[in-house]
Amino acid sequence: SKPQVLVARAVFPEAVARLSEHFEVETNDSDELWPKAELIRRLQGKVGVFTTGSERIDAELLDACPQLRICANMAVGFNNFDVDAMTARGVLGTNAPDVLTETTADFGFALLMATARRITESELFLRAGQWTKWSFDMFAGAEVHGSTLGILGMGRIGQGIARRGAHGFGMKVVYHNRSRLSPELEADCKARYVAKDELLRTADHLVLVLPYTPANHHSIGADELAQMKPTATLVNIARGGIVDDAALAQALKERRIAAAGLDVFEGEPRVHPDLLSVPNVVLTPHIASATIATRRAMADLAVDNLIAFLTTGQPRTPVNPQVLGRMRGQ
Ligand code: GLV
Ligand code: GLV
Numbered sequence: 490s491k492p493q494v495l496v497a498r499a500v501f502p503e504a505v506a507r508l509s510e511h512f513e514v515e516t517n518d519s520d521e522l523w524p525k526a527e528l529i530r531r532l533q534g535k536v537g538v539f540t541t542g543s544e545r546i547d548a549e550l551l552d553a554c555p556q557l558r559i560c561a562n563m564a565v566g567f568n569n570f571d572v573d574a575m576t577a578r579g580v581l582g583t584n585a586p587d588v589l590t591e592t593t594a595d596f597g598f599a600l601l602m603a604t605a606r607r608i609t610e611s612e613l614f615l616r617a618g619q620w621t622k623w624s625f626d627m628f629a630g631a632e633v634h635g636s637t638l639g640i641l642g643m644g645r646i647g648q649g650i651a652r653r654g655a656h657g658f659g660m661k662v663v664y665h666n667r668s669r670l671s672p673e674l675e676a677d678c679k680a681r682y683v684a685k686d687e688l689l690r691t692a693d694h695l696v697l698v699l700p701y702t703p704a705n706h707h708s709i710g711a712d713e714l715a716q717m718k719p720t721a722t723l724v725n726i727a728r729g730g731i732v733d734d735a736a737l738a739q740a741l742k743e744r745r746i747a748a749a750g751l752d753v754f755e756g757e758p759r760v761h762p763d764l765l766s767v768p769n770v771v772l773t774p775h776i777a778s779a780t781i782a783t784r785r786a787m788a789d790l791a792v793d794n795l796i797a798f799l800t801t802g803q804p805r806t807p808v809n810p811q812v813l814g815r816m817r818g819q
Contacts, residue, residue, distance in 0.1 A: 492799060494537040497528065497544050500563065504788040508539070511796050529553045537795045542566060546582070548574040558817050559798050561791040565589055565646075565778075566728055567808050568701040575809060579817035582808040583794035587645065588786035589778040594649025596752070596777040597726045601638075601650075601694050604722045604750035606630040609771045631693060631722060631747060633658055639692025640664040640680070641708065642699025642727060648678050650696055655679035663688055666699075689716040694724065701728035711736040717746050724750040726777045729757050738763030741770055752777050 494512040496505055499520055508514045515531060517523060522543055523531065532538060532554040540546065542564030551557065551574055559581045560570060570582045603609060611628040614620060638654040640647045643666035654660035655678060662680040665688045669675075675682065688695070695717065699705055709723070710733035717723070723746060725732050734755045740746050741764075748769040754760050757775060764770055778787065790805065798804040807813065 492537070493535045494539065494795060494799075495531055495535045496539040497523065497531075498541045500539065500541070501785060501788050503785075504539075504792050507789075507792050508795060511800065512537070525550065532557055537561065537799055539563065539791055539795060540569065542569055545569050545571075546575065546580075547571040548578075551575065551578050551580055555817075559583065559795060559804070561794040561798075561804075563784075563787045563791040565593075566700060568728060570808065572809050576812055579812050579815055581798060581804060581812050583791070583798070583804050583806050584808050585787040585790045586806055588790055589783050590645045590649050592780050592783040593646045593726065593777045594653060596779075597646065597650045597696055597698065597724060598653045600726060600750035600752060600771060600773065600777075601696060601722065601724050602633055604724060604748045604771045605633050605694060607748070607769075610768050613768075631720060633660070633694070635659050635661075636693035637661045637663060637691055639688045639695040641685070641688060641695065641697050642666060643670055643678075643680070644698060644700070646726075647696070647698040648674065648680075650698065651678035651680045660694075663691055685713075686716060689713055690718070692721060693718065694722045696724040697727045697731055699727050699731060701730055705731055707731070707733045707736075709733065709737070711740070714740040714746060719745060719747065721746050722748045722750065726752045729753045729755040734761040734764060738767060741767045744769075 491513045494508055494514050496516040498517050505514055505516055529550055534556060536556055537559045540560055540562050542562050546560050557580060561583045563585055565584055565586045567582055567584045575582050607628045607630045638660040640651055643664045651662045655662050663683045664680045665683055665685045669682045708731050714736060737749060738761055741749055750771040752773045753775055794804045
């Protein structure tokens, strides 16, 4: 009989059909995450699982599912994986990088522009029937072209945003990252490496695109917000938890920065109530990679990883390739 695989949340039927050519597949057909005990129960006898990025894969789950050998995320981020616990047990994790880079950079730029130019705030005003007259400074926002674009986290998505800003909008680009880009990539993005303090002080628009790790928890909190320009905008398309949402709401309320655009939140899908009550924020429900073409490509890559690993041992995008030499259960 075929090896068994679990699909932990509803996804494109074509993705399930491809998996079914190779595996006996059980699926969650709903958009609800299974509670941990349910996920563990469903994983019994499964060698692989298709995850969407929210299912927590930790030591407790791995110990309760000794047959599991691969967790394939349909997301570039993999902070739902306890990678050390997986590696220690010889369980492979894969993510879905590259296929979402340009789409996500498009969205980051859209959120930057909507935030700087106060699109949401002005639309709510119009819809509420409050547009009865013109005034000279009505919804006057911040300049985008020619301004200074700051990027914290200069991976592929950060570079995509830098290119859009530098080449499309004539922005001066500064960035901070754990490591510096090569001179060739810096030239391509027209981006200048700066210390984090300088990034915070000089950016007119600061976009966060760094992965979530415990070390990045609250990378932007009250102290960092205090260093930013009072006219600055902050955009988070990275992960909830990178920003201290309570501190941000307070800064927005007191106009210590001008505005924020947020696609990710601490504890999402819940949103800090203070963020819901300040006007100078654009809020979207974690949709930066959401085009049909890109979501299909992400699902296809997760499926490719499951098929390739379980049939040939050669996944396309492993996050802990060190386990490949010493696979679980062999
Ligand atoms: C989405 O947030 C992803 O990590 O792909
Ligand atoms: C992160 O992996 C990115 O693609 O920016």
